[in-house]
Amino acid sequence: MPNEFARIFTLIFHSFFPAWKLFDRPGDSCRVFYRPFSVQHNSDWLEIKYPQGKRNLTQLIFNPQDSQWLYFFSIIDQLATEITKNQNLQLESFRHFSQLQGFLRQYIFSQQSVSIQIKIIAKNELNKPVFEYISDGFQC
Numbered sequence: 001m002p003n004e005f006a007r008i009f010t011l012i013f014h015s016f017f018p019a020w021k022l023f024d025r026p027g028d029s030c031r032v033f034y035r036p037f038s039v040q041h042n043s044d045w046l047e048i049k050y051p052q053g054k055r056n057l058t059q060l061i062f063n064p065q066d067s068q069w070l071y072f073f074s075i076i077d078q079l080a081t082e083i084t085k086n087q088n089l090q091l092e093s094f095r096h097f098s099q100l101q102g103f104l105r106q107y108i109f110s111q112q113s114v115s116i117q118i119k120i121i122a123k124n125e126l127n128k129p130v131f132e133y134i135s136d137g138f139q140c
Helices: 002-015 064-085 097-108
Strands: 029-036 046-048 115-123 129-134
Touching (some): 029 064
Antiparallel strands (some): 029 046, 115 129
16 A cells, blocks of 8 residues: 555656656658649749638637648658658558648649649758658649
8 A cells, every 4th residue: 555655646746747858859840842743844832831820719729720730730740751761652652641632632722633743841940951852743
């Protein structure tokens, strides 16, 4: 019984102190670009940015639009991780590709079928590129 009490006391005691891992070094941040894909024409890259809208108190509780965008950027981070581990595979073979494709179709291209290329650039906390990937054209 004294050992059980000591264990419970230790757990409660640790709960009063924050986990400082929250302030650990941030990971690399990914930026995503796209452009219409055409063999004879290379257009400029367009960045997919997190939309900065007007904020209000209800968005602290219910905010599905921001949740969708956070989901999108987590897909990009996971896809970048998959690409760095398996650089010789095609984009379509990665697990998160179909989720990326669905998000782009639904939120960027409004259900239109287009052929695009994407570019993912990961930068470190000093804003220096550590990873860049340019896809072949794919149907979205």
